[in-house]
Every structure is written in structure tokens, then in C-alpha cells.
Amino acid sequence: MQAAKKGMITLFAALVISMLGAGNLAMAEPSYAEWGRVAVLETKKKYNADITDYKHIGRKAIRDSIYEEQFKLIVKKPSKEFGVYVSVQFNEDTGELLDIKYKEAAE
Numbered sequence: 130m131q132a133a134k135k136g137m138i139t140l141f142a143a144l145v146i147s148m149l150g151a152g153n154l155a156m157a158e159p160s161y162a163e164w165g166r167v168a169v170l171e172t173k174k175k176y177n178a179d180i181t182d183y184k185h186i187g188r189k190a191i192r193d194s195i196y197e198e199q200f201k202l203i204v205k206k207p208s209k210e211f212g213v214y215v216s217v218q219f220n221e222d223t224g225e226l227l228d229i230k231y232k233e234a235a236e
């Protein structure tokens with residue numbers, strides 16, 4: 130009986146710890162993550178290629194509520210791999226995507 134009680138307490142503690150950990154992970158997502166996903170998906174479509182890596186460069190304010198997140202993505206095609214700078218403009222108040230610009234990195 131004593132061993133079963135200890136096992137239940139251990140199981141309960143593990144459950145609580147895993148739930149707390151999962152909650153912290155969800156809250157830890159950076160503010161640019163949503164626009165990073167947009168940049169990756171749209172770049173995959175534009176180049177019809179895989180994206181092997183990306184880096185968030187930064188955010189800049191354009192005007193009231195309008196911001197631009199900048200990323201550098203690595204695009205991989207069967208014949209070559211190259212960098213593309215992607216700028217995603219959006220309205221922070223409405224969440225509306227306004228524009229995406231692409232510029233291939235110099236070799």
C-alpha cells in the first residue's frame with residue numbers, strides 16, 4: 130500500500146511538472162514567431178524550394194501600428210543553396226499582413 134501511494138504521488142508530481150513546463154514553453158514564443166512562419170511559408174511558395182534555416186534580423190517601425198520584421202532565410206534547391214532576406218510588413222493592431230519583400234543575398 131505504501132509503495133502504491135508513493136507511486137501515485139510521483140505520478141502526480143510528474144504530471145504537474147510537465148504541465149507547468151508546457152505552459153512556460155507556450156508563453157516563451159518570441160513576438161516575431163508568427164511573422165517568421167509567414168516568411169518561411171511564403172518564401173517556400175515563391176522559390177518552390179525548402180527552407181533549411183532562418184534568422185530573425187530585427188523589427189523596425191514604419192509608422193503608427195505598421196511594423197516590419199526582417200529575416201534571413203536559407204533556401205535550398207536541388208542545384209544550389211542561397212540566402213534570401215525577407216521583410217514582412219504588417220499592422221500590429223489588426224494583425225493584417227501588408228507586404229512581403231524578397232532580396233537574394235549576394236554570394
